[in-house]
Amino acid sequence: MHTWSTITAVLVLAVTPATALPADDSAPALPAALQAHCIKCHGQEKRVEGETNLLEIKSGADLEARPQLLEKLIQVLKNREMPPPDAPPLAANQRQHIVSSLHAMRQRVRASQPFIPTPIRRMNRFQYNNAVVDLLELDRDLFRLNERLLRRRDDYFQPASGKMPAEVKVSSRPLSKDIDNQRPEGFRGVAAFPQDKRAEHGFDNRADHLTLSPLLMESFLRLSQTIVESADLNAKECRSWDRLFAPPGKPARAPAEGHSAAKTSEIDAVQSRLSSLLRRAFRRPVDPGLLQRFTQFAQRQLDAGTPFEQTMRTLVGAILGMPDFLYFYESGKDQKTPVTNPGRQPVTDFELAARLAQFFWSSIPDDPLLDLAAAGRLRNPETLSTQIDRMMNDSRxxxxxxxxPSQWLQLDRLITSIPDPQKFPYFYYYGYRTSMHMLSEPLLLFETVYVENLSVMDLLVPDFTWESNMLRANYAGHSKGDHQVNVQSFKRVPLEDPRRGGVITNAAVLTMTSTPVRTQPITRGAWINAVIFNDPPEPPPADVPVLPEVDSEKLAKLTIRERLAEHRKRADCAGCHEQIDPLGFALENFGPTGVWRDTYENGRQVDATGVLFNRHKFKTILEFKKILVKEKERFLRGFVSHLLSYALSRDLGIADASTLDDLTAQAVQGQDQMRTLLKAIAMSEPFLHKSTLAPPAPRRPTNQPAPPTKDNASDDRAP
Incomplete structure (x- = not known):
């Protein structure tokens, strides 16, 4: 929803395009226009709506000082969202002149903006699990990961093949009972910390959300110890056992064919193993002093009679609990590296390796990445391109x-969706919910687009879908399908009904944006605006009443559109509803569980007509989808901005806008394949640069033991 300050500023520019644009103080028409058209609500007599006092804007330079407003002006004009429908239209040539002039002003603003600093942040739970699994080469996860909504029950995910199989077997941990009857999920005794929640309009890797309280720090320390103490950390589950925990010359796993286990002293083995482990764990060259302190500690343990395996377990547990492992941190301004743009500086090769691993693997870099970083070659464009391809083809x-995709689509909302069993009995089967199957449909679509490197437009309008018998029955409004409640078989099938399919018109999204008894066009429209276009509406006023769930005799005769008409009458609600209502009502033929309907329960005809983007009329969902394809730049920009924010682990700022423009333009011109976009993001300026305003280095928490030093060399605590 656009604030009144944005709307009035747009109208000012529309009325005085030639005089409102210069950035110097020689353009008196700008303040004059503000006086004539805007200050009544934004400054006059201390009345300030939208928290914007336009009396403060004395010139074009003042507008440049508000880059967020400037960016919004360009978008609403370019997207024809302003002037509003009830205002005089803006001639095409006049609109183009204004947008072009604002672009020039924006370029000056962007050139002076630094990248948003990425705060020091800890790993989230998903990243921590993956990092330990990769570091120790474990064969399974440390603990249950309910954030992984889709679980693969066969080895079908092979991105290097470039092809998905015709049938897959999957399951859903949050929506079904324990399906690992023969092999418990996670390591025994491992004390996992709570699941991290996604940001309101972002992801659970957002740096500004990943803080660490003293209580959570204690949880991490306890977690690191329970990992190395678990009975499941053994030679069978740990592929690196012989290289980490087994005494030298006594491998527990069979040596590689043609090679014999190397013989060396225990302390030499400790030092050699730690050198490799510390570089991988801390994502940087090993500090000789730190390596020496670890080695000295190990020597004291061995001299005291501690078995070699236990000594290594203690050392590994200490590493997993250290801030150097737990935190992602990028140094501030490097005096050795020239700063070509204000507030921007290239990341180091090791920092780039860490960014790549977080983006593609939600983990830590592997040795090939670190080797290239150590040689100073990772930033080379050809080398970087090759490594990105390797990482995208890796099963990780x-x-x-x-x-x-699960966070982008906000699919966690489906877990709490409970349609009324009286109205929708086919949704349930002996306590199980069809949402288990609903969840898999959009996620398998996303996997297919990724593995086969399809156009991301196939996320909106694919010609295929993934279907189980139970899900097919749900779309038909009955429960006669094959009820697979543990492991589910999904087949890739041609999309027979083009009204269905894609990430918008699937049962998962349609169900989670409904109440137990009815659809919610406003919720659905707001979801499309936030997820598909990355333009979330502002929250509604606090005094707006919700629609009653129990119909009175009068309300029972109305359609949903008629019941919502009262909201549009409020001046503070109308602007938002003009934007989101057409999006939501376009889906109104889909009931609360995604089943198609032509009439409501009261016999009234469903009205799914509307006007999209203030100029495209539609009568059916098919016409609605055609408009989305015609206006694909809106979706592509929204999708790319979601990807870029996820890759950077932060919100986007003005300094990122030029990259966003370039990536969107390339996608519109045909470079819109999933992996093509991902590579372009990983090779973009924001990804390869950091802010010179980065926060200072982390301090070791006061409740964590420090590594042994020459002053406490007799201390037997683990480093």
Missing amino acids: SSRFCDNF
Whole structure:
């Protein structure tokens, strides 16, 4: 929803395009226009709506000083959202002149803006699990990850093949009972910390959300110890056992064919193993002093009779609990690196390796990345491109498909969706919910677009879908399908009904944006605006009443559109509803569980007509989808901005806007394949640069033991 300050400023520019644009103080028409058209509500007699006092804008330079407002002006004019429908229209040539002039002003603003600093932040739970699994080469997760909504029950995810199979087997941990009857999920005794929640309009890797309280720090320390103490950390589950925990010359796993286990002293083995482990764990060159302190501690343990395996367990537990492992941190301004743009500086090769691993694997870099970083070659464009391809073809990229789409689509909301069993009995089967199957449909679509490197437009209007028998029955409004409640078989099938399919018109999204008894066009429209276009509306006023769930005799005769008409009458609600209502009502033929309907329960005809973007009329969902394809730049920009924010672990700022424009333009011109976009993001200026305003280095928490030093060399605590 656009604030009145944005609307009035747009009208000012529309009325005085030639005089409102200069950035110097020689343009007296700008303040004059503000006086004539805007200050009545924004400054006059201390009346300030939208928290904007336009009396403060004395010239074009003052507008440049408000870059967020400037960006919004360009978008609403370019997207023809302003002037509003009830205002005189703006001629096409006049609109183009204004937008072009504002673009020039914006370029001056962007050139002076630094990147938003990425705060020091801890790993989230998903990243921590993956980092330990990769570091120790474990065969399964440390603990249950309910944030992984889709679980693969066969080895179908093979991105290097570039092809998804015709049938897959999947399940859903949050929506079904324990399906690992023969093998418990997670390591025994491991004390996991709570699941991290996604940001309101973002992801759970947002740096400004990943803080660490003293209580959570204690949880991490306890977690690191329970990992190395778990009976499941053994030679069978840990592929790196012989290289980490087994005494030298006594491998527990069979040595590689043609090679014998190397013989060396225990302390030499400790030092060699730690050198490799510390570089990988801390994502940077090993500090000789730190390595020496670890080695000295190990020597004292061994001299005291502690078994080699236990000594290594203690050392690994200490590493997993150290801030150097737990925190992602990028240094501030480097005096050795020239700063070509104010507030911007290239990341180091090791920082780039860490960014790549977080983006594609939600983990830490592997040795090939670190080797290139150590050689100073990772930033080379050809080398970087090759490494990105390698990472996207690696099976660990399944974590990107585990993490990004479920949060982007906000599918966690489906877990709490409970349609009325009296109205929708087919949704339930002996306590199980069809939402188990609903959840898999959009996630398998996303995986297919990723693995096969399809156009991301296939996320909106694919010609195929993934379907189980139970899900097919749900779309038909009955429960006669094959009820697979543990492991579910999904087949890739041609999309017979083009009204269905894609990330908008699927049962998961349609169900989670409904109440137990009826649809919610406003909720659905707000979801499309926030998720598909990345333009979330502002919250409604606090005094707006909700629609009653129990129909009175009068309300029972109305359609949903008629019941919501009262909201549009309020001046402080009308602007938002003009934007989101057409999006929501376009889906009104889909009932609360995604089943198609032509009439309501009261016999009234469903009205799914509307006007999209103030100029495109539609009567059916098919016409609505055609408009989305015609206006694909809106979706592509929204999708790319979601990806870029996820990749950077932060919100986007003015300094990122030029990159967003370039990536969107390339996608519109045909470079819109999923992996093509991901590579372009990983090679973009924001991804390869950091802010010189980065926060200071982290301090070790006061409740964590420090590594042994020459002053406490007799201390037997683990480093």
